Amino acid sequence: MSQAYLPPGLPIPVPERNGLSAPFWKGVREERLKVQRNPRTGVYQWPPQWIAHDTQTFDVDWVEVEPRGVIYSWTRVWHPVHPALKDACPYIAVVVELPHAGRVRMLGNLLGDPRQEVVIGAPVAAVFEHHNDADPPFTLVQWRRTDGEGS
């Protein structure tokens, strides 16, 4: 595994037993970013739901989307609230909007210097952060600036 943004010891994300979000977690293991879309209307939604919010169909598709977006908002965390993060502050969390996927938003970390100036509206691309040694293995979706800034 390449160096993870945050130290080990945080809770491991897993799909629900009912499998609602399983296509997402399986997809990111293969470096594919998938979100939900209503097959009839093309309306995207995220996080996953059992039902499409626009037409109330239970027949919701999972579609692969280009793993890029823009920074919609952010916070830089200085006060750890989990023992695993005791020496990890500051770190940056970003809300990333995917304009080409119905403007759904995802949350992740902004890679690079944790003290960098964070710019709302800046373009970012996903970085699939594999945790292959975890039990069970999982992959997080991180983000890096694509305009040459922030490293």
Place this chain on the structure above:
Amino acid sequence: MSERSLRGKVAVAGVGETAYYRHGQSPDPEFVLCLKAILAACEDAGIDPRDIDGFASYSNDRNDPPSLATALGTHELRFSNMQWGGGGGGGAGAMANAAAAIVGGLADCVVVYRALAQGQFGRFGQGPRATTLTGDLALTVPYGQMSPAQWYAPKAMRFMHEHAIGQEALRAIALASYHHAQANPRAVMYGRPLTEKTYDESRWITEPFHLYDCCQENDGAAAIVLVSAERARDLKQTPAYVLGAAIGAGYRVHSTPAGFATPDLASSHFKEVARHMYAMAGVGPADVDVVQCYENFTGGVLMALVEHGFFAPEEAGEFLKLENLIAPTGRLPLNTSGGNLAECYMHGLELQIEAVRQLRGQSTSQVPDAEVSLAVAGPMVTPVSTILFGAEAVL
């Protein structure tokens, strides 16, 4: 005025609280704190606790009505109510639910209560210790986003970005609470004033929130007794009438922690809710004399004040100055007991109590001749709630 209204039909007859403690410092178990607050509210109202026939709370309060009714020996239990979701956003909602029960004839004397012993139970501000997580939590916690401050910070950050609002606006909100706490002996921060310099030099918790932008975590309990307006007039305190109340959220406001996906991210989610409240109350923001607005984080107060119509976002920097926010002379005295930041984080029920005290003339930072008194619960969560109280003169 619609007949389907709470306006003028219900009043607060009694308010009560225990001593307020830092988290983990209560000498009493949570259930005992709860009982003591209810008894204090009954004493304040001058009613026999056994006449309580309804209970309403919020945020999954652990002290259930059957246990309370049994312990107190109430004659009968007619209303047992929990406001769903939203944590502290349910405070005014519980008041509204109690009022609705009285108006609808389901109960005659309802107590709204909240008790917290974060030493006996878990703390709010700590992340989960599970080894695996599913659902929305799996989408945030592995990225180090796991406390309310962290989940809500991007909402305030985006709002401040969109409207070019500086840190000074948040600072003024924090300073107002601490200012008022210095006059309130009940306040946990009584005797501990806050200066601009101390605020500016305080550590970040998560940007844009400094330490002093974040609520305390406390132990204690608070309770409020509501009865019909007619009955309240015969009791010992000056009635604080319910003018209007509303609960809810706008379009697809995701529950915490998936709030990052909410279409209207840069919001405290009072846009529709405040409109419904004012419509019921038959008054507008210009009529409000004093505001108690739940400070989970100051950024939520900023957005809630905008969404309650007190000023436009572009006016925030001008309006949010300490001199405008303090009693008795400010344009809009805010959090006059010290609020969640400096009186006590009793999950906002202490703010409801303070709104009532302002109408009775009993505040430690009294606004002269206050007749319309607002209490806003839990901005940025969902559902949120808000309630307006009025004196007899405005009915």
